[in-house]
Each structure stands twice: as structure tokens, then as C-alpha cells.
Amino acid sequence: MNNSPKISVILPFLIRNNDDNEEKLLKDEGTNNLMISIDSIIEQTFKEWELIIIDDGSNNETLNELLSKRYHTEHRIKFIINKENKGIVKSLNDAILNHCSPTSKYIARMDADDISHPTRLQSQLQYLQSNDSIDILGCPIKMFNNNKLVEIVNRNNNNNNNNNNNNNNNNNNNNNNNNNNNNNNNNNNNNNNNNNNNNNNNNNNNNNNNNNNNNSNNNNNKNNSNKNNIKELINIINNEESFKFIQFPDKDILMWSMFFNCCIVHPSVIFKRSIFSEKDHCYEDSNQFPFIEDYVFWLKSLVLKGLNISNIQSSTPLLYLRKHNNSISFKNIEKQKVSTVNASCYYLNLLFKRFNIDSQIIETSLISMKDVTKFFQLTTSSLSLSFNNNNKTNDDELSIELFDVAFKYLELIEQSCIKQQPNYLNSIKDATNEKMGELVSLCLSKYPNHEKSTLLWEKWLSRNPTSQLLSLLSNLKPSTPTTLNNSNNSDISILNLISGNLTSSTSKSNNNNNNNNNKFKENGIRIICFSKDRAFQLKEFLRTFFKYLKNGDDFGKEKFEIIVDVLFTYSNEKFKNSYQLVINSFPQVVFTKEDNFTDQLITLVQKTNKYKYIMFSVDDILFYNDFNLREYCQSLNNEPLALGFYMKLNKNIKYCHTCNEDITVPLNSNTIINNNNCGENNSNYFKYLKWNRNDNDCKRDWNYPWDLCSTIYRCNDVDSIINGIIKYYGIRNGINHPNRFEFNGNRPIIQKQIYQNKPYCLCLSENYSPMSVVTINRVQDVYNNPIYDQSLSLDDLDQLLHSNKSLDDEKYRENSKSLNFKSVHIGDLFIS
Numbered sequence: 001m002n003n004s005p006k007i008s009v010i011l012p013f014l015i016r017n018n019d020d021n022e023e024k025l026l027k028d029e030g031t032n033n034l035m036i037s038i039d040s041i042i043e044q045t046f047k048e049w050e051l052i053i054i055d056d057g058s059n060n061e062t063l064n065e066l067l068s069k070r071y072h073t074e075h076r077i078k079f080i081i082n083k084e085n086k087g088i089v090k091s092l093n094d095a096i097l098n099h100c101s102p103t104s105k106y107i108a109r110m111d112a113d114d115i116s117h118p119t120r121l122q123s124q125l126q127y128l129q130s131n132d133s134i135d136i137l138g139c140p141i142k143m144f145n146n147n148k149l150v151e152i153v154n155r156n157n158n159n160n161n162n163n164n165n166n167n168n169n170n171n172n173n174n175n176n177n178n179n180n181n182n183n184n185n186n187n188n189n190n191n192n193n194n195n196n197n198n199n200n201n202n203n204n205n206n207n208n209n210n211n212n213n214n215n216s217n218n219n220n221n222k223n224n225s226n227k228n229n230i231k232e233l234i235n236i237i238n239n240e241e242s243f244k245f246i247q248f249p250d251k252d253i254l255m256w257s258m259f260f261n262c263c264i265v266h267p268s269v270i271f272k273r274s275i276f277s278e279k280d281h282c283y284e285d286s287n288q289f290p291f292i293e294d295y296v297f298w299l300k301s302l303v304l305k306g307l308n309i310s311n312i313q314s315s316t317p318l319l320y321l322r323k324h325n326n327s328i329s330f331k332n333i334e335k336q337k338v339s340t341v342n343a344s345c346y347y348l349n350l351l352f353k354r355f356n357i358d359s360q361i362i363e364t365s366l367i368s369m370k371d372v373t374k375f376f377q378l379t380t381s382s383l384s385l386s387f388n389n390n391n392k393t394n395d396d397e398l399s400i401e402l403f404d405v406a407f408k409y410l411e412l413i414e415q416s417c418i419k420q421q422p423n424y425l426n427s428i429k430d431a432t433n434e435k436m437g438e439l440v441s442l443c444l445s446k447y448p449n450h451e452k453s454t455l456l457w458e459k460w461l462s463r464n465p466t467s468q469l470l471s472l473l474s475n476l477k478p479s480t481p482t483t484l485n486n487s488n489n490s491d492i493s494i495l496n497l498i499s500g501n502l503t504s505s506t507s508k509s510n511n512n513n514n515n516n517n518n519k520f521k522e523n524g525i526r527i528i529c530f531s532k533d534r535a536f537q538l539k540e541f542l543r544t545f546f547k548y549l550k551n552g553d554d555f556g557k558e559k560f561e562i563i564v565d566v567l568f569t570y571s572n573e574k575f576k577n578s579y580q581l582v583i584n585s586f587p588q589v590v591f592t593k594e595d596n597f598t599d600q601l602i603t604l605v606q607k608t609n610k611y612k613y614i615m616f617s618v619d620d621i622l623f624y625n626d627f628n629l630r631e632y633c634q635s636l637n638n639e640p641l642a643l644g645f646y647m648k649l650n651k652n653i654k655y656c657h658t659c660n661e662d663i664t665v666p667l668n669s670n671t672i673i674n675n676n677n678c679g680e681n682n683s684n685y686f687k688y689l690k691w692n693r694n695d696n697d698c699k700r701d702w703n704y705p706w707d708l709c710s711t712i713y714r715c716n717d718v719d720s721i722i723n724g725i726i727k728y729y730g731i732r733n734g735i736n737h738p739n740r741f742e743f744n745g746n747r748p749i750i751q752k753q754i755y756q757n758k759p760y761c762l763c764l765s766e767n768y769s770p771m772s773v774v775t776i777n778r779v780q781d782v783y784n785n786p787i788y789d790q791s792l793s794l795d796d797l798d799q800l801l802h803s804n805k806s807l808d809d810e811k812y813r814e815n816s817k818s819l820n821f822k823s824v825h826i827g828d829l830f831i832s
Contacts (some may be wrong), residue, residue: 005050005076007270008100009041012054012091013112014513017707020062025297029146031063035070040115040230042074046122050104053094056086066204070615079249089285089293096276104273111267113146113327115233115320122689124270127312133253135307136298138264141602142317144243145323186410237320251310252427255302258416258533259344260435264311266294268319281305289339289346291332296611297417299347303354306420315743316659334666340372347371362408372406373713400452403443405532407456410436427736433465434730465769521715524561524611525629528604530708530738531568531619536580536801537774538566542586544623544809548770551630560630565604568619569594575794578801598736614715615647616708618738620774624812627770632712633763635674639690642715642760647710647770648824649701649763656700657775657825663700666691671765687765694759701824705761706745709773709824710736717758719746724754768816774807775825792829800831808832 025031041051055064064081071077081100082091096107106125110116124137248254248263248413257263275281279302283293301307311319324330348369352359361367375398414432418425440453440460447453478594514637527545532536542564551562566589568579583591590602605614613633631646656663669691693703706721713721725734725744735741748754764770776792792800815821815828 004103005101007049007056007106007108007125008095008104008273009049009051009108009109009110009121010054010092010095010100011037011041011051012056012088012095013058013113014056015058015060015063015112017063019058020060022062022066025060025063025066030113030326031066032147034231035067036230036436037110037114037116038067038071040075040118041110041121042676043118043230045119045122046125049076049108049121050101051110052080052099053077054080054082054095056082057086058093059083064438077645085269087285087293089283092317093282096282100273106270107273107276108270110268113322113324114267115230115237115318115322117234117314117316117318118230120318120806121270123312123318128272130268131251131310132636134310135275136301136309137270138248138268138309138311139318140245140247140312140314140316141265141268141319141321142243143321143323144237144240144571146322147241149233149236149322153233153239156236163529185196185555202515202556202695234320235459238317247313248311250313251308252424253431254311255307255421256413257430258302258309258429259348259373259413259653262292262295262340263777264294264298264309264320265321267321275301275305275307285316287774289343291336291341292339295340296343299343303351305346308383308450313739313743315746329742337377341370341377344373344377345369346414348416351420352412353374355416355419357412357416359409359412362405362412365404367402369409370403372409375402375406376409376594393832394420398446400443400447400450403439403447403456404452407436407439407459410439422458430598433460433463436460436463437465522561523559523609524563525613525615525712526565526604526609526611526634526715527562527615527617528601529564529566529617529619531579533572533575534619534777534797535571535575535582536797536805537622538568539582539585539801541617541619541806542566542582542807543619543804543806544591544763544771546588547584547809548623548626550626550628558632562629563611564589566591567594567597569602572794575638575798578798581801601735601741602722605715605722610716613712613717614718615710615712616706617710618773620776621710622772622774622807622809624809624816625768625770628686629712632688632762635672635686635688636712636714638674639672639760639762641758642690642762643705643713643755644707644761645688645712646707646761646763647712648707649689650766650769651699652767652819652822653769653824655823657823659700661758663702664697666695666698666774668692668695668697689763689765690760693761694756702751702761704746705749705755706742708742710771715757721749724748728754767819768821769824772812772816772821773825774829775827776829806832 013034015028016032017025017028017030019025019028038051038053041049053067058064064079070081080100086094100107106128108121108124120139124139169190238366248265249257254263275549283297284300285293286296289296300307302309322526347361351357410432414428417428421428437460440456443456444453495777529538531541538601545564549562568591570576570579579591583589592604594600613636615629627647631648636642636645651665654663654665655661669689671831672688672690674686674688691698691702693705722735722745725741725748728734728748729744734744777797778792811830812828820828
């Protein structure tokens, strides 16, 4: 029994089923979903929890007995039974204030029809412990349709039954032989029994022990059955493409986003318990905002209490949200929409008043704050659809004045959020720019020739929006036919209309620096390394990079240039001097202090890059074997259907550390010999491995096409992928951070939205790589990636730098060639 839980999980339920037959209750959908939800908490990898289950007035003794009997051995579960329905607000407040263990530092929510990923609590706890300023934390979810899930499960069960029937038919052929053998065995047993009469007492004792062991085995079997059931359901949901994965914004723009839509899911949340120490900061049961107690709590926490709220950024959903017609949300969706608008306006007004912002000066007699809020809560896609189908749009509802007032409201929301959260100024401005860009482009779609449309466009441009926002406009089409000089193109974008630059001069430009077509580029590669707070590891990256780099100037006659850029930042001024030491040590490297990652990335990749190839890297990479970038680029040049050359991979990579999962080298991979760039006197032809990432056995690292761990790409492919990221995920969540840049680049590729014309990947054909990612710490707070147990703090790393210590690359080399490194990410720490 766990007497000192760290997390109290609160799970309220109400099942309106008066059936007193236990067998029928087990078949009830609501009961079954509840038990799956409970089992998903029991199967958490983090074990120091308690589960508080609240029956909020189901009034079914058979149901309570069924649950008590099923979970009687699980002492971490508390059952609270309300004799009458109190509602979710009172039930939650009662559990928080009166029933949580005194040792619990955190409170997590769970709903009766959802499923928690086994690592949910562990991931959320680790994030909170690493980010002490966060008070409330959500996580990514995947929504699944209950009917569709049931259909898939039933289909799988039918297939399994058919297989079992076939096995039974095969087994029947052996029954006669088995019966004869059993008869012979029985005769032998009778003879043996006569010899064992004196041992009855011992046998009885042994039988008792065996019974106890059997009981334990039964419990283990039950636990394994629950675990397998949860695992099977999660696998089905993850593999079903029609179920929607949703990643919500993190702390940088969560407050800003909250005024447009609720962007944290209630059952996904974990709280610091300390935020409930004030009696007045609990859930509110208000007639003013019915059916949205969670949304009101978030707004109240942000605006009145100044709490910090975030969402874990992860490629893995940590909560699976069941959608069905019997849910409270589904039944009250229209009332929730009205309440959401009212609550957003109410708390936005409170925020405006706090900073003496008068919102009434921009309201008109026809357009109120509620009108604008309703407008904001429509998605861009739905607005675009409406604008391009005139029969679906009411001009009075979507007037030009509404666009004008909405633009001004965005300015006020930006102003107030920056005053409330000045540390997130750049992120809030970027988010506002993107929202304004969507607003302006839609306004131009609806009113292409209106004077106010032009004024809004000019006003938006005066804010200096990034080039990615312009590319968003290039994807939006006007709703009315347009005539352009010398053009019969029916797919003209709004950006083309406004800029009026559809001329042949653009396509004939000789400005190589702004044209990412490889045929205009020089033969060479630009290395771009990202670093934060880890000057020591950056020094080791650069030191070993230049130590093991073999340029290959003796091969062929064509010049091949290599330049290295470092884009670095630090969260504490004490690391500034450390970075200066690194800068002084590597005069051949171009160092840039990060102030706007998006703009600086675009400058490095598109505006100032003159080489054919680009390699992205991060500071915790360590090189320990010779490598030849010229050869790798030549291999990529020889393979037009290959997307990248992955220096991190080799034939020995059979474990994915980030997912804690065994993986296999693709079975259909081929070894290719490249002798195009070898000199006359060189007999050691370069060999590389080639595989199709779309093959079924290509998992995790073998199907992670967009990667910042020293992967080489053609610069025109990089350009296209960046545009794809912006198209699908926007500027705000697209490329404003190295980890988002990588993560969001993989999503559209793996989901087959872009770049299916280059399915092949290349890597070294040896059993070792030239480098590994030394994962001994984590500095980024965007994704909750795992690290190895042997970790160093940032201060530890800094001390190593100032003590003139180094990572022992020779030791890493020895281990790599003895086949000890089976993962891209390693936790080995060798200091010299």
C-alpha cells in the first residue's frame, strides 16, 4: 500500500443505469468505459498516486459493489459515493479540499470515459519538476470516435475468433492420441498414490502454498489482462488516421490563445496543489457561464490569479479523449458556445481594466465585443469556406466593419497580454501577426476592392510580419474572378493580386542568394548548429567536428566549401561569458546570438545561403569517427529520390531511446557503392545504405525524415519543407523554436501531406556512425524528451568548460566500434 502518494487523481462519474444485474452492468457501455479509464491510471509507469473515484449520484448499489470487488486489492483507490447528484463542480471541490492525501503535491484530473497513456503522469510530473514556474499543465490529446473504435475492436475480435477456430480444428486431430496417453497416465498415477499415503500432511501444506501461488498468479494475470487491454486500445487509436491528434499551445502564447478558444483539455490537466490553498480559487458553479466550469477556471487563473498554464509539447498523445453522443459536451454544445463567448468577453474586460485599456472606443453601434469574440472563435478554414461560397455567408454578419473592429481588438489583446506576461513579448507578437494575417487575407477574399481592406493590409504590413506569413497568404485564393495582365492562371493567390508582381522578371532574376534552386548554388555545404545554455557541449561539438572532418579536397577538381554557423541563446547571464570563451576559440565559425529564431533561421537558410546543401545540428552532438561531407553530399546528388543523408544512423541502430522501443534496420535496405568522387589513386570506394522510409518495417529513427541531428539536405528541399510546415501549422507553432522546427517538419512528411516524391533515405553502410547525441541533460522546455540517468546540470557543464575539461572522444570511438552504441542517443559520459 502506498501511504504517501505524490499525485491525487480525481475521477468523477455518473452512470444512469438502474440495472441490478452484475452481468448486464458489465456489458453496459458506460460501466465498461469507466473501468477502462480506471485501469489506465492503474497501469501508469509512475506508481506514487492515489485515485479518488466519485460516484456522483448513480444510486446503483450493484455498480458500487462491482467496482469494489474488481478493485478490492488496489489500496491506492478511494471511493466516494454521493447519495444525490451534486454536479461536477461541487464534487471536484469536495475532493480537492477534503479527500486528497496530505502528502500529495499535485492533483490530476481524469474523466470516466477517457484513457490515459501509461506515461502520462510520469511525463507531466517530470515537466513540472523541470519548470517550476508552471502551475497548471495539460498535454496533447487524440480524440477518437467511440462508435468507430467499437467497430474496429469488434472486427479485430472476429478475425481472432476465426483464427482460433482454425486452430481448434487442427487440435481435434490429436484428441484420440491424447486420450490414450491420459489413460496410461492415470494408471501410473494410481500406482504412485499407493506409495504416497504417508505424505498427506506435507501434500496438504504444499497444496495450500500452491493455492496461494495460484491466487497471486490470478491477480497477476488480471493485471496483465488490463495492461494488454489498455495497450491494445491505445495502439488501435494511434494507428487510426481518422482520429484527430491535437497539440495545444505552450506557456508562451497560452494566455493569448485562451481568449479565442479553450486550449487546455480538462481531463488532461495536472495542477500544483498549492494553487487551491486559497478557498476562493476553486471551481465555480455559475449560472452566468453554465457548462464551462473548466474554461472559467482557466481564465480566472490567468487573469485574476496570475498563474502560469502550459501544455506539454509531444508527438505522443498522453490522453485519449472519447467522443460520443451521450457526453455532456455533445448534449450542451450550443449552450457551451454561448457561455464561452460570454466568459471570454468578461475576463478580457477585466484584463483591459487592469491596464486601463478602454475597449469601448473601438466598438460601434452595430458591432460589440461579443460579435468580435464570436468571429474569432470561427476557424480560418471555416471562414475561408464561407467566403468562397456566397450562399453560406450573411454580409451583415461578416461586414467590412467587423473585420476592422476585430483587427483593433487584436491590438488590444496583444497589448494587455504583453503587459501581463512581458517575458513572452516576441511570441505574443508573432501570434498576433499570424492572426492578423489570417484576418486580413480573409477580408481581402471577401472584399478585394474595398478601401478598408487595403488599409488593413497596409496596417498589417507596417508591423513587419515575417516572410512565412506572406507565404500563408499565397495559399489563399480570391472568391471573385480576377483578370491579370498576360496570365490565364486560374490558381492566382491573394498575395499575387496585392503585390502585382506576376511578371517574368521575378522568374528570370539572377539574384542567387534569394533563389534556393540548387542549380544556381555553389558546390558546398552550410552547417547550422543550434545551442542553448550549453557552451561546454557546443565547444565539444565544434572541437570534434573539425577534428574528424575530412573535406576530401584531394578527390576530384571541383571546389567544395564548408561554412559553420552557430545560432545560440542562453537563459541566464552567467552563461554569457562561457559562450564568449567558445567564440574566441573558434574564429572560423560564425556565431549569432538568437533574438528572433524564425527570422534568423530564414536568413541563414534562404536569404544568405549560397551553397547547394545544408546540414542542421544541435550542441549535444559529439563526433568521434572520421567523416567526409563531400562524399555524403555527392551520394545525395546521385540519388534524386532521396531526401537526406543521415549521419546519425548505421546498421547497428536497433533501439529508439526517445520512445524506449526496440527497432529494426530496414530489411529492404541496399548497400550502394559510390566511386564518382574518388581520386585516381583511391581504391576505397565510398559505400552507403539506401532504404525506403515508407516500408512497413521502417519505424522511429528509421522513419524520421526531418532531423536536426547532423542530417544533410538539398537547400531547395529545405525551402519546400519550411513552406510546408508553415502551410499546415502556421508561423506561431511552426518554426519559432528548433524543436518545433524539427517536430513540425516531420508531421506533414510522415502523414504523407508533403514530400512523398522523395521516399528514400541514405546513411553510412558501416556498423558505426561518426557521431552520437550525448543525452546527459535537457535544456529545452518545449518537448518532454527523455534523458539518461547519468545527467549533468547546466552548472556542472559550465564548470567543466571553465576547468578546461573535454569529452573523451577517443573513448567514445572505442565504444562505437565495439558495437556498444545501438541508439542514436547515448547516455555514456566519458570525461578527459
